[in-house]
Amino acid sequence: MTPGPPPDGDPAPLDGTLPAAALTEVAGRPLSVYVHVPYCRTRCGYCDFNTYTAAELGTGPGASRDTWATAAVTELDLARRVLPEVAGVSTVFFGGGTPTLLPPADLAAVLAAIDDRFGLSPDVEVTTESNPDSVTAADLAQLREAGFNRISFGMQSAVPQVLRVLDREHTPGRAVEVVAEARAAGFDSVSLDLIYGTPGESAADWQTTLDSALAAEPDHVSAYALIVEEGTRLAGRIRRGELAMIDDDVQAERYLQAEETLVGKGFRAYEVSNWATDERHRCRHNIAYWRSDPWWGVGPGAHSHAGGVRWWNLRHPAAWAARVMVGESPAQARELLDAGTRRVELIMLGLRLADGLELSLLTESERARVPAIVAAGHGVVHGDVGDGDGDVGEGDVGDGRGRLSLTLSGRLLADGIVVDLLD
Incomplete structure (x- = not known):
């Protein structure tokens, strides 16, 4: 299975130049940086993200994990040329994929490059996503030392049969263990990502997941309704009648169950799918997206936005790296948002x-x-x-x-x- 097609758009200049009006709008404002790490050990059956296993990537030029950090740093050089007047970086988010499949030194090198090119604000929020089974206590200590202060673990469920339907490899108890390891490493904020509405998941199963997540004492919980994307392995199993299609009313019941359970433990929803123990533990990076603040997306398939211009990179790691390493913008296309679209x-x-x-x-x-x-x-x-x-x-x-x-x-x-x- 390969990711779905990117959106249509207008041609993007190879030097990455933005319109003068966009540059004026972002001048003096803080920047957010998203860093896309497109690698996964295996592909989950519900996933249609721009991610690749080793078998899917092959061994062609630019496809190796070993060269990703070099290409990412080179794209940051482009970002610095395009956005010379932004006021430092307020949030950084390493997503994927599974960023922690890479050595901590690679992630640290990219974070250091962001600081070198733009400057990290004194209160910068630096997040990495991670699967519970893709990181060790030693890895967490190295990431914290490098400046990462927030981590989001993809727990999804605490019920073995639900994890099997989702093709998740970690054991149910690992998510609780890894939260404790992140605390010991000194992370300021720890988040757990959950999925509800998996075919065959009962209300009791979902309650088990919620209770297990809360037992780990995270600062933040994201809970998303499972969406069946065309072309995924999960969609094929539902089409063949192996699994039941997800019911919208059941999804609503699971959401209400999450709200009741999380609020009962002191969490408050600050966005439809996100709860935090207090304002300090809200994900500031995601809030920047929701408020249409400027951000630069580094990596294959990453999206960016600045002053009403939105662009997205070539999706395959080899194609992205080939552009970046010759000093050209890896943008595949872009769109200029008019005032009406931005308002909506x-x-x-x-x-x-x-x-x-x-x-x-x-x-x-x-x-x-x-x-x-x-x-x-x-x-x-x-x-x-x-x-x-x-x-x-x-x-x-x-x-x-x-x-x-x-x-x-x-x-x-x-x-x-x-x-x-x-x-």
């Missing part, structure tokens, strides 16, 4: 955040639909975050003051609410 994206993403959507982003006719959302129990309008004002009248809504946040029932219907809200 801010509304869609802002409504997913607990902090809410600024009503000033809405048109007059869109604001007129807000009272109906509130009356249905799907939303609440409140004053600006931090002002202590929980009472906002209809006149304030009409004037675009305050923010709209979704309630629990609204979170379940978030996509539909956006459709109904927009002109």
